[in-house]
Amino acid sequence: MKIIATVVGVACFASLAACNQTATENKADNVEAAAENKADVLEDRADNATSDAAEDRLENRADAVREAGENKAEAIREAGENAAEDRD
DSSP states (O other): OHHHHHHHHHHHHHHHHGGGOOHHHHHHHHHHHHHHHHHHHHHHHHHTOSSHHHHHHHHHHHHHHHHHHHHHHHHHHHHHHHHHHHHO
């Protein structure tokens, strides 16, 4: 249930935030939100892990997924800024 609430919350936030954003910014936000959702699922799985080692592995994967999503979103934003500068 916690996952569903998170997904719905992110979707609502993304739809409201998208009102005044460029397509590039929307794409970056969607990439970030997808990574955040995947990381949340991994953390939920970690909470239910049967051993400390499994919990640590899942939490580390969640951190890596979240960071990869942030990095990819930032790359998308930078590419969009560079393209905009090239058009000017």
